[in-house]
Amino acid sequence: MADLLREQRITGQRINVLAWPTLNPIFYSNWGERHGIVERLLDSPEQQAHIIPWLLSGDSIYVIQDLPIYPFPSDTPDGLVLELVRTYNTRLDLTRSEVFDGAPILNLWRVVNTSSALTARIAHDVFGDPAAFAGDYAALASQLQTTPGAAVWLYPPNQFEILRAQNGMSAMSLHPIANGWPVDFDRVETEMSQRIAEAGEVWVVLWNAEKGDPSRRIESWASANMFRAEERWFGPIRALHFFTGAESGRPTSANVIFGDMAELSRVRLVESDLRSGGVLRVALTWRCLRAMGKSLSIFAHVFDGDGALVAQHDGIPQAGLAPTDSWVAGQEIDDLFAIVLPRDLPPGDYRIEVGMYDPATSERLNSADGLNSVEAAHFTVRP
Numbered sequence: 001m002a003d004l005l006r007e008q009r010i011t012g013q014r015i016n017v018l019a020w021p022t023l024n025p026i027f028y029s030n031w032g033e034r035h036g037i038v039e040r041l042l043d044s045p046e047q048q049a050h051i052i053p054w055l056l057s058g059d060s061i062y063v064i065q066d067l068p069i070y071p072f073p074s075d076t077p078d079g080l081v082l083e084l085v086r087t088y089n090t091r092l093d094l095t096r097s098e099v100f101d102g103a104p105i106l107n108l109w110r111v112v113n114t115s116s117a118l119t120a121r122i123a124h125d126v127f128g129d130p131a132a133f134a135g136d137y138a139a140l141a142s143q144l145q146t147t148p149g150a151a152v153w154l155y156p157p158n159q160f161e162i163l164r165a166q167n168g169m170s171a172m173s174l175h176p177i178a179n180g181w182p183v184d185f186d187r188v189e190t191e192m193s194q195r196i197a198e199a200g201e202v203w204v205v206l207w208n209a210e211k212g213d214p215s216r217r218i219e220s221w222a223s224a225n226m227f228r229a230e231e232r233w234f235g236p237i238r239a240l241h242f243f244t245g246a247e248s249g250r251p252t253s254a255n256v257i258f259g260d261m262a263e264l265s266r267v268r269l270v271e272s273d274l275r276s277g278g279v280l281r282v283a284l285t286w287r288c289l290r291a292m293g294k295s296l297s298i299f300a301h302v303f304d305g306d307g308a309l310v311a312q313h314d315g316i317p318q319a320g321l322a323p324t325d326s327w328v329a330g331q332e333i334d335d336l337f338a339i340v341l342p343r344d345l346p347p348g349d350y351r352i353e354v355g356m357y358d359p360a361t362s363e364r365l366n367s368a369d370g371l372n373s374v375e376a377a378h379f380t381v382r383p
Contacts, residue, residue: 079118136235
């Protein structure tokens, strides 16, 4: 208990303890309510109801296991994923100056995650019950099935069951994101980076996400590492459509300054050879020259050989997550987006013009050459 008390003093947080199989007063006589709660581990739904508020409060949870003949009742007792911290041994012959380690008597485990079942209970408490929006999920399922090869990432994870139950969704690749508690967002980002390789197309489905991810780390990571094509709403459910391949393509230098405030440094197309109906994935790298007092929009317009506008992208950088009024001098910002080309687009050569404008007035910023856009890249549409 001395080790736990030391951690409690350092962190200033309560530490709750579960003991298996017995609650030995020898170890807990100095543990008061102000330090945390001590209970015997029961591995029961009723005890899970006690544990959920501990997890939501951010308090640390430890499990003390008697040794050597008391295995846990399950691999994840009470739905808790455990990490071994330390094994404590008896001390022999304490009258001598040497200290000898005897047989192990206790294991100390730290709770580092939760099982899928317990996570679902927590998500129900934090986010609510998605079954209340069954009609919206049915409409979402119809949209998702128009892209049968796409992966579908779900946050919060308790959307999984209701979406899988929709007609035709059993064949879709559904992946609950952050399927554990407490949420380790660094680990979640690693998980997403690994999943990118599994599909060329991803839908990120968010519902009440701000309740568990107020900093929007999941959406921010996706927008910084994939090419966003569109955003759709189904009642309170947001579905963000991305294309992968952010590491592909060779950048070309642009070095065009707009309004003495921002430089378009580099432009990268993942592919320069497409067919009609294909997806043009574009990465623009901007460098902030000085702070801007307003949020500006970026446009990328696609023109054919006759100068006709055939497709376009307009929006706040990183889908609104990196507005220009948050940029600081010297900062580089990557803005990734996808433009879906018309299915009837004729074969030929096309160009992309890029610029910045004030969405409040539609006034464009001029470059140092007095132009309000720059010809940033070319690509070809094949028959």
